[in-house]
Amino acid sequence: MAQYDDLNGGRIALVGVISVVVTAVTALAVQVAFYAMASYNDTKKQAESDYRRQNEFLMSQETELAQYGVDPSNANVTIPIEKAMELVVAESHSESHDDDSNNEI
Incomplete structure (x- = not known):
């Protein structure tokens, strides 16, 4: 019997679906990692912040008033x-x- 030169449609569809799922999961993982790092960075900045200059300005305004x-x-x-x-x-x-x-x- 002669072999067919047809493409295996089922396998192509399976690879396509798996590729879409892997891409979607990767995109969501990157987004979760980004927001986790941003939250950590904001928390760290707030813990290390110093409002000395702003507080001095507010004190000068209060004494002026x-x-x-x-x-x-x-x-x-x-x-x-x-x-x-x-x-x-x-x-x-x-x-x-x-x-x-x-x-x-």
């Missing part, structure tokens, strides 16, 4: 933020009492 002074560039008077909040609350209370007394007349 907590003292009286005059801005030399435009001659604005500055008062502590706590005092400013008290004045605003007192002003709003006085305005609400004025509105109530005007409504009674």
Whole structure:
């Protein structure tokens, strides 16, 4: 009998399916490894971080907000933020009492 020169379709399909599965598993493994390394790197950076400069800037802002002074560039008077909040609350209370007394007349 003569041999056929046909290709083995079943074997080609099997190799194709196996190749797709191996490629998909490899891609997922690389993605998992990448995100695991990124998470480890972020955790390490956060543990070693130093916020000294930012904390010093925040402290200087807090002291600036907590003292009286005059801005030399435009001659604005500055008062502590706590005092400013008290004045605003007192002003709003006085305005609400004025509105109530005007409504009674």
